[in-house]
Amino acid sequence: MYVRCAACPLRVRPAFLQKSDEEVALIETWKSDHLRLEAGAEFIHPEQTDPELFTLFSGWAFRYKELADGRRQILNFALPGDLIGLQSSMFGKSPYGAVALTDVELCLLPRRKLGRLFERYPELGYEVTWLGARAESLVDENLLSAGRRGAAERIAALVAGLYKRAETLGLVEDGTLELPLTQQHIADALGLSLVHTNKTLARLRAQKLFGISEGRLIVHNLRGVSRFAQHFEDDITPRPMI
Amino acid sequence: MYVRCAACPLRVRPAFLQKSDEEVALIETWKSDHLRLEAGAEFIHPEQTDPELFTLFSGWAFRYKELADGRRQILNFALPGDLIGLQSSMFGKSPYGAVALTDVELCLLPRRKLGRLFERYPELGYEVTWLGARAESLVDENLLSAGRRGAAERIAALVAGLYKRAETLGLVEDGTLELPLTQQHIADALGLSLVHTNKTLARLRAQKLFGISEGRLIVHNLRGVSRFAQHFEDDITPRPMI
DNA sequence: GCCGCCCTATGTCATCCGACATAGCGAGGC
């Protein structure tokens, strides 16, 4: 079931800059397909040579890199509205992989049209760049976590960051949100072992700032979580969406 | 001493895409100043609200973030030709700081002209995006290091990455290169303590794959370093330079 | 010329985190 940009239920949310009908029509000419993938599907492969560009329409995904011996690092999580695959598109070969965490829908934005797009719709080119810059700032924050926060702080920073992002999208209800991450995903995102992640989560749960169970995240005290993690960046809104 | 783009000695190096006189003239209209700063100068401040965009013309610099209690994480190192400040420029407020490691020269590319640039010179807009994507790929690799490599592997990966980048710029002579990093910088870039960095460096020196002393990096066996670090990405050339 | 500071070096000890082992639970296959 194809979703036309003119009828896109995502882009009208307050998290996003609202566009004129004309601008939406432009984006529609770029979008070439609307894909549905099951949880676990890898839609960008490391080393892939003809990678495309996507906007995540619904669901969660992540980007990752791994070492030859199998150690995996998740680079960032993507939520609806996020652009995935810009580096791959620019370089013609992907330095990372991207995987669906849940069933997802993706808007396909063919990379062969990317140069053309910059020429004809510079405003859109600018927004692509903006979204690329935002993606980098998420990775920057994750690097700060992995390099300089302790295990409990890392988890708290991840929770604070995801919660704030989900909140701008309207995914939070009563301090609660669907969190389709296993502890293995959390460990891989934070540079921790699975076992240590599990034990640290148990200790954090006892502190009652937040809890993760049965696929849901419940934040009892966002201020407390942010303070503990020293995580003070708010998600930027409104932001472009393509 | 202002350096005109038409007379720029950097952009003619083989690492960079060669531009027509016309294109260089376009860039010249964007460049508004040529700055000289001393080692240690901070030219983008965290939280700064009117950040500009720069191309590093000569010398080394780095971007960093820090926690409220002072722990610092270096996000990446910049070498000549690298664009610094794109996120800051897009968001209007810098999420990170940037500091000169050596005396540096910077080309000032005023952010207020950025939107205009995309409109009038879409090709340049595309290249700005390309450079932003490359910056992110450097941070991705650093996150992989901090999250999933051991201390010795991290140092080796940093060495391999910097060596390969310096090589494309012609900064390597006889396997040797000026490396203006203190052990504290290395520690802050890799998420290690200063003392542990020092001891790990000593152990690596004994393995004779490479050595760092007196401000120089000597690589005896690049293959060996790359294999040990599991670092197999080559720097991309030729690449745009603005 | 002396002092202070930055950088490097090295030893000892504490701690954080990872590795390995085991177990319970629930979903899905057949």
Place this chain on the structure above:
DNA sequence: GCCTCGCTATGTCGGATGACATAGGGCGGC
């Protein structure tokens, strides 16, 4: 219905890394 597999949980142990202390060399200030 039973088995397997994935996910969560918990204990023990060892190793990697951090914290603290001390020292030497070089360099700039005055």
